[in-house]
Structure formats: C-alpha cells, structure tokens
Amino acid sequence: MATECTAYRDDKGGLHSTPEKATLADLAGVLGRVGEEGGMTAGVAKLLFDKREEIERVFAEHDRMVAQADIVSGASGDVIPIKDGR
DSSP states (O other): OOOOOOOEEOTTSOEESSHHHHHHHHHHHHHOOOSGGGTTHHHHHHHHHHTHHHHHHHHHHHHHHHHHHHHHHHSSSOOOOOOOOO
16 A cells, blocks of 8 residues: 655755755755765765754854944945955
C-alpha cells in the first residue's frame, strides 16, 4: 500500500528527509568545493549551520558598523580612513 511521506527539496532539486539536511545541501552548494577532493565542504556547511546564531550576530554587527560609517562619511567634516597596513 502506498503511504504519504514528507521530503524537503534543496535548491538543486534533491530530496532530503529533514529540513536540516536540505539546508546543509544548499550551504554546501553555496560554498562550492572546499579543500582537496571537496571533502571539507560538508563539514564547513555543518559548522555554519550549527553556528548560525553567532554568525548572524557577527554579520548584524558588521552591517551596523557599515551603516554607521556611511552616516559618518556623509556628515560634514573630514573623515580619514584607517588603513589595515597589510
């Protein structure tokens, strides 16, 4: 007898048993090949997924700093950029 099942499709059309597995496949696709023979890609994708909250916090802080720098650079007066020195 046929039964109904739920599957989650990734960006390439692959089916996965959980949303996490579909998301990991999408992350791995975005990352492309990392390391020799692409062996690190799945691990990096899993790390990104596991650290999502912290990563999103870091990007949010970055976006706030960039927005603030845009406001400051639009203000009157001289803005002197600080060079990295590399």
